[in-house]
Amino acid sequence: MRSSDVPEPKSDVSLNALRAFEAVARHLSVSRAAEVLGVTHSAVSRQVTALEAQLGVQLFTRDKARLQLSNSGRILFADVAPAFERLQAAVRNVQAQASxxxxxxxxPPSFAMRWLIPRLAAYQRRRPDAEIRLTTGKEPLAEVVGRGFDLVVRRQSSASRKLDSVPFLTASLVPVCAPELLEQQAIRKPGDLRQHVLLxxxxxxxxxxxxLAKAGVPELKPRSELVFEEIYFAMQAALDGMGVALVPSxxxxxxIAAGRLVLPLYLPRVGARDYHYFASPASGSKALVEEFGQWLRKEGKESNRFAGELIAGLFPGT
Known part of the structure; x- marks a missing residue:
């Protein structure tokens, strides 16, 4: 066969379109795919529609408003999904060797104990070659930057942010206590806190x-107070039924989700000082720092979603 007899292939399929298809197929949701990819719902829809037009097949069907893969979609997904996984693994391997x-x-110590460490195992499975050296501190961000850390996390308000830090985790103050404490003395309104020990x-x-001022009881005097060196000490005291602790959500x-603590009252965005991270521009591990920052943002987004749904379920309309 002469080269001129070989049919011209169709134009290359867009990698972005395949990525959009893979995300929708994996989650069977355009909205969830858009959230994962960090783009708009309409952008994902356009990419999938363009891919269907280019391939000349329907990739999805709707069954009672539920999205499903068509036969063609299942065939494509079976090959595309592992291909993207191999691409991601290849990129990680190159980064690991080059950086x-x-x-x-x-x-902060309490952030390490109550949020970061429980999630680090997942990161280590993703990057087993990465050596994390974790230290804790409570100094303001401006005081700790320049001490040789690759990445620093602090809780601060957006108004007080002076350095080029990245917010990744929403944190309002919430009062929590053990369920048994409410059985002894109910908390139905802020004024009821005067019968309790504040931690x-x-x-x-x-x-x-x-x-208390935002709750409308600025002059409230509790039964007593207990003060600890760290927030997670106050949380442990709350778990043990010693009183009501005020902690970052x-x-x-x-x-709260497991029922070990209860949230008797909720005031939206009171004491809002979100968690930010600062990535040192002088780090010798810039690729790893950027990857860890991306992982923090991803975990923070999931944590924010989880906390938002939890609070909305407990306090509808907030």
């Missing part, structure tokens, strides 16, 4: 007064 694999991180850490000296979400 230093040690990451020096400094985070907090020594760096939270102004946070209970701020919360993401640190308590898992315990």
């Amino acid at each position: 230093p694999s040690t990451l020096l991180i400094n985070v 907090h850490s020594n760096q939270q000296a102004l946070e209970w007064p701020e919360w 993401p640190l308590a979400a898992d315990d």
Whole structure:
């Protein structure tokens, strides 16, 4: 056969279109695919529609408003999904060989105990070659930057942010206590807190007064107070039924969902100081720092979604 007899192939299929298809097929949801890819719902729909037009087949069907893969869609997904996984693995392998694999991180102690460490196992499975050296500290971000850390996490308000830090985890203050405590003395309104022991850490000296003022009871005097060195000490005291602790919402979400702690009252965005990370521009592990920052944003987004759904279920309309 002469070369001129070989039919011209169709134009190359867009990699973005295949990525959009793979995400929709994996989640069977255009909205969820858009969220995962970080693009709009309409952008994903356009990519999938263009791919169907180019291939000349229907990739999805709807059964009672539920999205399903067509026969052609199942065939394509069976090959495309592992192909993307291999591409991602190849990129990670190259990055691991080309970049230093040690990451020096400094985070607040309670954040490390209650949020970061429980999630680090998943990151280590993803990057088993990465050596994480985790230290804790409570100094303001401006004071710790320049001490040789690759990445620093601190909780701060957007208004106080002076350095080029990246917000990744929403954190409002929420009062929590053990379920048994409410059986002894109910908390139905902020004023009921006067019958209870208020728990907090020594760096939270102004946070209970701020919360009580926003709740409309600025002069409230509790039965007593217990002050601890760290927030997670106050949380443990709350778990043990010693009183009501005021803590950043993401640190308590898992315990609330599991029923170990209860959230008797909720005021939206009171004491809002979200968690930010600062990536050192002088780091010798820039690729790893960027990857870890992306992972923090992904985990933070999932944590925010989980906490939002949890609070909405407990306090509809908030």
